[in-house]
Amino acid sequence: MDRALGHFADISAHVLDDDYRTLPGAGAAGGMGFAAKAFLNATLKPGIEMIMQQADMSTLLAKADLVITGEGRLDGQSLSGKTPIGVSRAAQRLHKPVIVLAGSLGDGWQACFDEGVTAAFALADGPMSLTDALPRTAELLEARCESLLRLWVHSP
Numbered sequence: 162m163d164r165a166l167g168h169f170a171d172i173s174a175h176v177l178d179d180d181y182r183t184l185p186g187a188g189a190a191g192g193m194g195f196a197a198k199a200f201l202n203a204t205l206k207p208g209i210e211m212i213m214q215q216a217d218m219s220t221l222l223a224k225a226d227l228v229i230t231g232e233g234r235l236d237g238q239s240l241s242g243k244t245p246i247g248v249s250r251a252a253q254r255l256h257k258p259v260i261v262l263a264g265s266l267g268d269g270w271q272a273c274f275d276e277g278v279t280a281a282f283a284l285a286d287g288p289m290s291l292t293d294a295l296p297r298t299a300e301l302l303e304a305r306c307e308s309l310l311r312l313w314v315h316s317p
Contacts (some may be wrong), residue, residue: 173254209247218251227313228252228259233300235261235281237269246276253277262305264294282309 174180177215181198184205197203200256202263223229225284239246249259258279263270266283273281285294294301 170195178226184196199292207242207247209242209244212244213247213251219255222252222255222257225252225257228257229262229309230259231262231302233264234267235263235265235270236267238267239270240272240276245278246273249273249277251277260309262309264291264298294302 164313170182172182174182176306177199179199183196184194184198194203194205198205230248232239232243232245235245245259245261245263247260253260253276259277261273261278261281262284263281264284266281270281282305284298286301286304289297
């Protein structure tokens, strides 16, 4: 499939006299961004920007004292447009603290501090495999939220 899409991109670049393969977002969802830009002259935007606009996130963030967001795995790749980073960047502009609750924290997750994340916590309450953690997601999320809110309510 990858080879076929590459061949299609080669032909498209030749016919259109422009190559959109390296455009940010062009490769997501099987090349849908590439096709939208090349054949429909679409403007590509990160999905989180559109969702936040639709949700009127700037108004919601302005009213918030604390922002809690989540991700399955927070790591260095999260900086490439994942939801928690989009949310934390917007909250940072309004000087709002952001906590990320993640299924796990992977390599490079600390770089998220530079993008507005105030703190990040893994849901697991001890060493466990993904297979063991998934059925406990609701329980683990509830426990982490309770601990965070207890801290928030009792902080000066």
